[in-house]
Amino acid sequence: MQKGLVDFELPVVDETVCTGCGDCPSVCPTDCLEMAGPLPWLPRPAHCISCSLCIWICPVGALHLEPVSAEENS
Secondary structure (H helix, E strand, C coil), X not given: CCCCCCXXXXXXXXXXXXXXXXXXXXXXXXCCCEEECCXXXXXXXXXXXXXXXXXXXXXXXXXXXXXXXXXXXX
């Protein structure tokens, strides 16, 4: 990815840190995060608005936003 071509950011879960509490999907305003067994996942990435609520609510810091370019997502 070239610098400056970031179109948006998506949440990424660190599976080694996540406790599976379910807080992140519960605060997602677009319902793009869901629990898949013990871990959250992003079944609808196009709905994500990169608001960071999932990151702020995580009690163990298991989520972060990662830049994504339109080219990578197509």
